[in-house]
Amino acid sequence: MAFVKTYLIPRLIHYFLVLFLGLTAVFVLPRLMPLDPVEEQIAQYQTFGAYIPPEQLEQIINTLRELYGLKGTLLQQYTGFWRRLFTGDFGPSLAQYPTPVSELIASHLPWTIGLLSLTTVFSWIIAVLVGGIAGYYRGRWAEILDDIVMLIRPIPYYIMAIICLIFFGYIIPLFPLGGGMGIGREFSFNLETIRNILLHGTLPALTLIIVGVAWQFQSMKLIVQSVRAEDYVRYAEATGVKKRIIAFRYIIRNAMLPMVTQLGLQFGFIFSGALITEMVFTYPGVGLLLYNAVVKADYNLIMGILVFSVVAVATSILFLDLLYPLVDPRIRYK
């Protein structure tokens, strides 16, 4: 098991080091802010004109410090932070008191994962196939496709999302205007509910796929252009290997490799949600949750989501590294 000893273990150590540093940053960064969240909270109460007697104030401050994990010295806070991480307890949400942060994330995560994993995979596959074929054959249609992509590419995503929403949600009301499923609907495994969820997800998914395909199409096309100049492609062409075989087994197969890296990285970002998409379509995912947490200064929730995101990105890169030899046999772990 030379692989385990020389590659896997050092790689895992590396992984845990990244997690440690990343999560420490999650702990440190909020504490570097000039604002004290507790005082902010108290000030907020007081602006409403509430009179709080001093002994009560002391108690409130203590309770709040406990909630925020700000009790004790920095070291005590830090060890407390790790203890809470390992038990999966991020404390209660401050804005939606007393629902625990972990519960909030757990209820929003499936929406985000469902939406983003599908759109990420779909737009990747479409971009790799269409970009590969268009880049290799370079016909009239490929030029038209290229022009269309050139038009879509510079449109900022939020404008694209709003245009789609107005067009397909309002002017031609094909799809609902927002939400993850119909209001008042309980989740259950029946055809009607699933249909409803898909209907709500279509528009956000569509915008994500359009934008995702557009930029990945362009990068795929560029990679294809350099692959088609490789000796093995030129030789296969010169010796009369069928174009179809060259397109799929030589061009797309080889140009796909950098795209796989891109896909792996994108998977890591799924867990932080699609902020703008979820805002525009009021889709109940992690992005929307994060947005609300930021707006309402829900520190516990922000930290919970950040922790998730750090772990997800690091883990997906770990998986990418471990799985890469499956797609590129030249990669060997010494």
Added chain:
Amino acid sequence: MKKNRMPVLKTEQLKAFYVLYTFGKQTVIKAVNNVDLEVLEDEVFGLAGESGCGKSTLIKALFADINPPLRLFGGRVLYRIKDQEINVTSLRAQEKQKLMWKFISYIPQGSMSILNPVRKIKRTFKDFLESHVGKQARKEALEIAKKHFGELGLSLKVLEYYPHQLSGGMRQRVTVALATLLRPKIILADEPTTALDVVAQRGVIQLLKSLQKRWNSTVVLVTHDMGVHAHIADRIGIMYAGKIVEVATKEQIFKNPLHPYTKFLINSLPRFKDKTIRETIPGNPPLLFNLPSGCPFHPRCPHATELCVRQDPKCIEVEESHKIACWWVDGKNREDS
């Protein structure tokens, strides 16, 4: 040497130039300029010449692999298939595709990188077979490849490897195997031994030679290594500045070179027990986009006359199986033609 062999590959007045545009300025590089060449069946034809004289371009043109910036400016490339001469340059892509690799095959320069790096050798063989043989043979692709490897004396294990797992010499042999899988009548080999050490070189050259003997096929071998030519070529063509300046049998070229350039070339070769300093050709090779008038060799030629500056000599037979393009032959100017 066997007599009365038919030319299997022929070019007539072949002109293939590179046309480049840099900042709107057009540059024409005359890499293959008016080449008349006849390659006979069942022979090894060696093509020699210094770097940048158009050897590789000629091979590309022979294989009808003419892609921009390379363009055909005139002339024809003829293959003789079943006693019929076919002009490949006018064939449609589909018809050409049928001939390539099956009738004529090509081992390109730097052929170490012609194998797809992420496909196993056997998969590459399968891809090539799939495009060229019938449905039945497709299923037997692996068997065909195995049989061929056996004939060539290569280890069958190699088929299971990826290109990067092979040594340079092995990879080169695999490319030879790939190029000869369907027993082509003509094999064009462009510097097949470059970047190999002499031992591996010998292996590759012997492999080519044995294939040629076994199947009575024709090999056109490009290399600037005169030692390799002496080793396996039957006839040798000497190229200079995009032209064939001398064509003769190996013995004639080495023992009795006639063209001044060939003379310089042969005299520059080291010999056993001869410790005298080798003479080099004065001057530099001409730039192919700015050729001198008349005979392109005249600025460097010690025998150049006013006629050489004015007019380009044709390649003419001066003795049996010996053609040269020079106004000065055997010490005197040729007044005829």
